[in-house]
Amino acid sequence: MDFGLFPPEVNSTRMYSGPGSGPMLAAASAWGQLAHELTSAASAYGAVITGLTTAGWQGPSSTLMAGAVAPYVAWMHSTAAQAELTSVQATTAASAYQTAFAMTVPPPLIEANRAQLQSLVASNFFGQNSPAIAATEAQYDAMWAQDAAAMYGYAASSATASRLAPFTDPPRTTDPAGTAAQTAAAANAAAAAAPAAVTPVDVLTNTTATTSAIASTTSASFSGSSIGVTNHALAVNALRDEAQGIGPFLAVWGAPAASSGPVSIGGPAISAAMGRASLVGTLSVPQTWAATATPPVSVTGLGLSGASAAPAAPAGMAPGMFGEALLGTLAGRGVSNVAARLRPTSVIPRSPAAG
Structure with missing residues (x-):
């Protein structure tokens, strides 16, 4: 954007109408706190894994677990560093705003200049106010240049501060297919353990077979007794x-x-x-x-x-x-x-x- 094309009224109004550097400083503080927490968590996580695999748990399983966790610990360290850089850049952006705000001509001064110019022009019947009118116009031009310079500087500083590397997703520490396999195994186990559905026809068939068997046994017993x-x-x-x-x-x-x-x-x-x-x-x-x-x-x-x-x-x-x-x-x-x-x-x- 070419800020030199806009009069000082526009640039000064833009700079003075925003919320200021407060939100940017709050964001910088939040990013700094997040970076500190990530650094502490990564250090504690790594210490626990190291102590577990070197003292309490040794063997192939602990080696595999440590190998799976190592990328996650590295990701936390890198993310903490990136969060710290974001905090620094947010602080830089807030500082650039404060610098541009200080360089910007306050809108009341611009309004006063314009009011003075109109008064001089209105009372300049015989050309006696021509030098004062020229000085007022020169002052206004300086305001124009000052606001444009402030905006150019702020835009450049903001562009530098806003160049951030995108955050990466945490690496997977488990098998993506493990959940599906476990769900299928649980379903198969539940199906094998569940009793088969019994219909009235099955009950009648079993009852008939049992009655026939009892009758055959009783007949054979009576025959043997006879x-x-x-x-x-x-x-x-x-x-x-x-x-x-x-x-x-x-x-x-x-x-x-x-x-x-x-x-x-x-x-x-x-x-x-x-x-x-x-x-x-x-x-x-x-x-x-x-x-x-x-x-x-x-x-x-x-x-x-x-x-x-x-x-x-x-x-x-x-x-x-x-x-x-x-x-x-x-x-x-x-x-x-x-x-x-x-x-x-x-x-x-x-x-x-x-x-």
Whole structure:
């Protein structure tokens, strides 16, 4: 801008109408305080990292962390220096304004000059005020030149003070993709840990499958129980039939037949004697076989139609396990003898010619 083209009224008014150097000085102070805080923070930050990596935390991780933090510490130092330079330049701009303000002609003086000129011109009837009018015009021209010089100087100083390097952004100390990767990992973990949605159809299907499994298990249990009961009944009935087969054999000894009842299973109390054996037929047996020490456990067979009761054990025969075992050994011969006696015989007539 060519300030020489403007009269002193314009330049002086511009200089005196602004807020002055107060805002610029406040900005310079703020930039200086910011530079001091950045310098202190950078120094403390670097000291903490150095102490941590040299004393309390050593290894590859601390080395990587220190390497990532070092650019940030350097950025804080450079930014602090740049803020300090900005403060200095703001102070320089304020000083340039104050210098230009001091050089600028006050607007009241310019107004007085113009008023004096008009008065001299108005009263110059015979040319007597011509020298005074020339002096007033010369004074006004000096004011014009002074204001123009002040503005030129202020513009140059302001241009120098306003040449500032742009501030840079702080460097990244973390991986830009780390946040996205962590978010994705957290989402996957939450999805894996969350229970699957259960619909009414799933509940009905699970209930039906569970009921079918319970029914199958119960049916198999009842089937197994029925088979076991059937097998037990067949076994007991078979024992009863064999007992009926030795009935005639026991009748030879004169033992009374007993009605159908439980078959005794058990054994007598243990005792010992010498030379006092009892006889069962021609077989010598211990005397304790004749009586049991404890009541035997009874097993009742399932009754079948058309079956008769098994004969009772002969007198003197132990009803325990060993006695029944003995009867089992004798039963074969007894039954076979009875069968032999009951087998039909045939008579062959003898010829007289045979002699």
